[in-house]
Amino acid sequence: MNLKSNFQSLLVPLAAVFASLYLINPNPHFLNIFKDFTVTTLPSSSFYLAQPFTNNFGRDHHHRPHKKHPDSGDAGSICDDFPPGIPPPSTNTTSYLCVDRKGCCNFTTVQAAVNAVPDFSEKRTIIWINSGIYYEKVIVPKTKPNITIQGQGYTSTAIAWNDTAKSANGTFYSGSVQVFASNFIAKNISFMNLAPIPGPGVEGAQAVAMRISGDQAEFRGCGFFGAQDTLHDDKGRHYFKDCYIQGSIDFIFGDARSLYENCQLVSIANPVPPGQRGINGAVTAHGRVSMDENTGFAFVNCTIGGNGRIWLGRAWRPFSRVVFAFTTMSDIIAPEGWNDFNDPSRDQTIFYGEYNCSGPGASTALRVSYVQRLNDTQVFPFLNTSYIDGDQWLEVYK
Numbered sequence: 001m002n003l004k005s006n007f008q009s010l011l012v013p014l015a016a017v018f019a020s021l022y023l024i025n026p027n028p029h030f031l032n033i034f035k036d037f038t039v040t041t042l043p044s045s046s047f048y049l050a051q052p053f054t055n056n057f058g059r060d061h062h063h064r065p066h067k068k069h070p071d072s073g074d075a076g077s078i079c080d081d082f083p084p085g086i087p088p089p090s091t092n093t094t095s096y097l098c099v100d101r102k103g104c105c106n107f108t109t110v111q112a113a114v115n116a117v118p119d120f121s122e123k124r125t126i127i128w129i130n131s132g133i134y135y136e137k138v139i140v141p142k143t144k145p146n147i148t149i150q151g152q153g154y155t156s157t158a159i160a161w162n163d164t165a166k167s168a169n170g171t172f173y174s175g176s177v178q179v180f181a182s183n184f185i186a187k188n189i190s191f192m193n194l195a196p197i198p199g200p201g202v203e204g205a206q207a208v209a210m211r212i213s214g215d216q217a218e219f220r221g222c223g224f225f226g227a228q229d230t231l232h233d234d235k236g237r238h239y240f241k242d243c244y245i246q247g248s249i250d251f252i253f254g255d256a257r258s259l260y261e262n263c264q265l266v267s268i269a270n271p272v273p274p275g276q277r278g279i280n281g282a283v284t285a286h287g288r289v290s291m292d293e294n295t296g297f298a299f300v301n302c303t304i305g306g307n308g309r310i311w312l313g314r315a316w317r318p319f320s321r322v323v324f325a326f327t328t329m330s331d332i333i334a335p336e337g338w339n340d341f342n343d344p345s346r347d348q349t350i351f352y353g354e355y356n357c358s359g360p361g362a363s364t365a366l367r368v369s370y371v372q373r374l375n376d377t378q379v380f381p382f383l384n385t386s387y388i389d390g391d392q393w394l395e396v397y398k
């Protein structure tokens with residue numbers, strides 16, 4: 001891949017994010033935090049970026065300069081380019097709500113729209129969210145199943161907050177967005193935790209962007225931006241397709257049973273100079289507690305890139321289970337690949353598998369002794385949506 005074009009395609013969307021952020025919250029302190037965030041995420045070496053990154057932004061970018069600022073006093077014109085027919089009228093099976101931060105439709109915050117969804121609705125409610133960053137903490141409680149949130153692209157629509165383990169009374173509560181309801185769907189939107197990236201050894205700095213704790217959840221074309229503990233894939237069966245997931249330490253963690261297909265996993269751990277030893281991150285920390293649990297993370301046709309020297313996973317709990325198949329790994333993956341949390345008794349109970357991966361980080365020659373080089377039969381259960389009983393609940397099967 002061409003480094004320069006990668007770098008430029010990253011800069012452009014971040015500039016967009018920065019611009020829209022200023023419109024929502026022109027607070028210099030917050031801007032500084034965000035600046036830290038962008039500076040630290042702009043790497044000198046390769047980043048893996050999806051094409052939609054530039055495309056989505058392109059649209060937004062060309063419109064923004066012509067828009068009137070909400071404070072300009074010309075209230076009528078703010079909504080002139082708001083798409084007609086949004087939200088569509090509700091039907092027998094689906095209700096629609098709309099969120100726009102400039103006030104051009106039903107709600108200006110995502111939480112207000114979530115609150116408006118009736119409890120235990122059997123109908124699906126689609127919450128359409130216009131471009132922009134929504135600076136708010138959002139909770140979807142257990143009482144509100146069957147919600148879809150629909151953004152305009154993961155580089156143009158985002159929900160962002162900046163709690164940390166310290167500020168939120170624990171990592172589990174630090175999520176910018178926390179979903180406890182079942183049958184949740186998110187499309188084309190990003191979830192961000194903008195807390196400053198901690199220096200090494202700083203305590204209480206874990207900062208979750210998304211906690212997904214409801215069963216049967218589906219994420220398509222979504223972005224997850226954070227550093228330590230970005231995506232709390234807590235419990236239930238989950239599907240992630242075409243997603244962009246960025247972090248440093250344990251950036252996908254939890255005890256869910258999840259399939260990640262065609263996702264980009266990007267490490268923002270500090271670059272490690274050649275010749276220097278040390279590990280400064282891990283893609284996963286799966287938390288399977290016992291043999292009886294049918295949980296584990298499966299990654300199929302993903303890419304791993306970015307900076308640092310990191311493990312594919314470390315055994316947060318003794319029965320930690322993770323499989324990588326058909327995944328391209330850059331040289332940021334340490335040759336040993338995996339870590340048992342410095343507890344050799346876990347080597348017997350961990351299930352860490354690799355199958356037909358490629359790239360400089362994928363060589364299994366120097367891997368830890370307990371890694372499983374899976375054969376065709378062993379890998380089968382992890383390769384498609386049957387792993388998460390997808391035929392019972394994924395939207396495409398309904």
Ligand SMILES: *[C@@H]1O[C@H](CO)[C@@H](O)[C@H](O)[C@H]1NC(C)=O
Pocket residue numbers: 027029030031033162163164167195196
């Ligand atoms: C989050 O940002 C706000 C606004 O800048 C700031 O006041 C607050 O201290 C930040 N919270 C944390 C936990 O850093």
Ligand SMILES: *[C@@H]1O[C@H](CO)[C@@H](O)[C@H](O)[C@H]1NC(C)=O
Pocket residue numbers: 092
């Ligand atoms: C929607 O529900 C109403 C009342 O139950 C029914 O009369 C109508 O035919 C339904 N419409 C559709 C498209 O199913």
Ligand SMILES: *[C@@H]1O[C@H](CO)[C@@H](O)[C@H](O)[C@H]1NC(C)=O
Pocket residue numbers: 086087097098105106116
């Ligand atoms: C949302 O806006 C639409 C169009 O203006 C309107 O028909 C609908 O009643 C609104 N819904 C709520 C819950 O306010």
Ligand SMILES: *[C@@H]1O[C@H](CO)[C@@H](O)[C@H](O)[C@H]1NC(C)=O
Pocket residue numbers: 121122123124145146182183
């Ligand atoms: C709504 O949620 C309930 C409980 O999670 C589920 O049984 C039902 O199938 C869902 N309906 C739709 C339309 O997704």
Ligand SMILES: *[C@@H]1O[C@H](CO)[C@@H](O)[C@H](O)[C@H]1NC(C)=O
Pocket residue numbers: 169
């Ligand atoms: C913080 O966590 C402690 C221990 O779990 C709990 O006792 C306390 O009530 C929590 N405080 C808040 C504000 O949630």
Ligand SMILES: *[C@@H]1O[C@H](CO)[C@@H](O)[C@H](O)[C@H]1NC(C)=O
Pocket residue numbers: 052056150153187188221
């Ligand atoms: C999400 O974005 C992709 C890529 O831009 C697009 O093809 C797709 O139609 C979008 N999905 C929805 C539901 O808007």
Ligand SMILES: *[C@@H]1O[C@H](CO)[C@@H](O)[C@H](O)[C@H]1NC(C)=O
Pocket residue numbers: 262263301
């Ligand atoms: C693998 O993922 C890439 C995008 O990351 C996609 O273009 C390609 O179609 C996927 N291959 C398969 C077999 O799904």
Ligand SMILES: *[C@@H]1O[C@H](CO)[C@@H](O)[C@H](O)[C@H]1NC(C)=O
Pocket residue numbers: 356358
């Ligand atoms: C594994 O990858 C190799 C080369 O990338 C390919 O030739 C082979 O067919 C793959 N195996 C399977 C089962 O797809």
Ligand SMILES: *[C@@H]1O[C@H](CO)[C@@H](O)[C@H](O)[C@H]1NC(C)=O
Pocket residue numbers: 375376377378
């Ligand atoms: C795959 O590995 C399992 C466990 O080691 C073994 O029982 C099985 O025979 C192997 N299958 C093939 C097709 O090699």
Ligand SMILES: *[C@@H]1O[C@H](CO)[C@@H](O)[C@H](O)[C@H]1NC(C)=O
Pocket residue numbers: 380384385386390391
């Ligand atoms: C997943 O793969 C298995 C084994 O090849 C197959 O039996 C099953 O039908 C596939 N499921 C889906 C949803 O494609």
